Amino acid sequence: MDKKSGSHFNPLQFLFRVIQGALIGLGAVLPGISGGVLGVIFGIYKPIMELLSNPFKNFRTHVPKLIPVFIGGVIGFLGVANILAFFLNKYPDPSVCLFIGLIGGMLPSLFREAGEQGRTKGSWISLAVCMCVIFALLIGLQMTSVEIAPNFFWYLFCGFCLALSVIAPGMSFSTLLMPLGLYTPFVDGIGHFDMGVLIPGGIGALVTVILLAKAINALFDNFYSIAFHGIVGIVIAATVMIIPVRSFLTAGSAIVNVVCIAVGIVCALALDKFNSRVKVE
Numbered sequence: 001m002d003k004k005s006g007s008h009f010n011p012l013q014f015l016f017r018v019i020q021g022a023l024i025g026l027g028a029v030l031p032g033i034s035g036g037v038l039g040v041i042f043g044i045y046k047p048i049m050e051l052l053s054n055p056f057k058n059f060r061t062h063v064p065k066l067i068p069v070f071i072g073g074v075i076g077f078l079g080v081a082n083i084l085a086f087f088l089n090k091y092p093d094p095s096v097c098l099f100i101g102l103i104g105g106m107l108p109s110l111f112r113e114a115g116e117q118g119r120t121k122g123s124w125i126s127l128a129v130c131m132c133v134i135f136a137l138l139i140g141l142q143m144t145s146v147e148i149a150p151n152f153f154w155y156l157f158c159g160f161c162l163a164l165s166v167i168a169p170g171m172s173f174s175t176l177l178m179p180l181g182l183y184t185p186f187v188d189g190i191g192h193f194d195m196g197v198l199i200p201g202g203i204g205a206l207v208t209v210i211l212l213a214k215a216i217n218a219l220f221d222n223f224y225s226i227a228f229h230g231i232v233g234i235v236i237a238a239t240v241m242i243i244p245v246r247s248f249l250t251a252g253s254a255i256v257n258v259v260c261i262a263v264g265i266v267c268a269l270a271l272d273k274f275n276s277r278v279k280v281e
Contacts, residue, residue, distance in 0.1 A: 101264020159204020
């Protein structure tokens with residue numbers, strides 16, 4: 001017991017925070033689910049952003065409370081990477097369809113979060129512009145038959161997307177990586193502790209946090225609706241672009257894909273319902 005503050009170690013609260021951190025870690029790596037959104041839902045996002053924005057000022061007050069969250073985040077992130085890599089390599093189309101279902105099931109929650117502070121004309125413009133930009137970018141890459149070979153530079157980009165999925169609520173780091181063909185090799189490298197993947201990915205994530213955490217925190221504080229609706233537009237466009245259209249041409253594959261999409265939607269809605277019942281102290 002700390003006589004000055006009256007605080008004491010609560011093992012149940014510590015365990016609860018570890019579980020929340022593990023779910024955020026899962027959300028950071030699992031396609032369709034944003035670690036940032038889960039952080040918002042659990043009431044952890046604000047202290048994390050305050051720590052990242054001003055680490056020296058908030059270190060002593062924030063780090064002790066967030067240690068179990070960080071522990072859980074690492075467990076959740078690394079624990080699921082190998083499983084994801086296996087299914088993406090073994091059953092690519094059904095796995096992608098499952099992720100599409102997860103994204104679709106999370107969209108109502110994401111849209112609800114986006115409108116939490118109201119919707120303006122600028123919000124809808126932001127959604128439309130971001131959606132069109134992503135469509136143009138990904139369609140352009142497909143039309144020009146650009147094949148991206150994973151290398152140090154692209155793994156830096158993967159780290160950037162990963163960090164962005166935590167500091168920008170609603171942004172799943174798989175959103176851009178899957179259409180570019182970078183998600184599977186990146187997750188596979190993480191699962192196998194490949195230093196050629198972990199080092200550039202870690203550098204990219206760290207640089208992103210240092211450079212963008214304060215700016216994104218300010219962006220959401222001052223232009224919450226516009227910023228969040230832009231993320232919704234990005235998620236919608238990138239999700240449409242990863243639909244494995246060719247695998248729907250045969251009846252058997254189409255049935256499997258539809259079932260996977262349905263399962264993903266149900267799982268996402270169940271997670272959303274669970275999150276809505278979580279009470280954070």
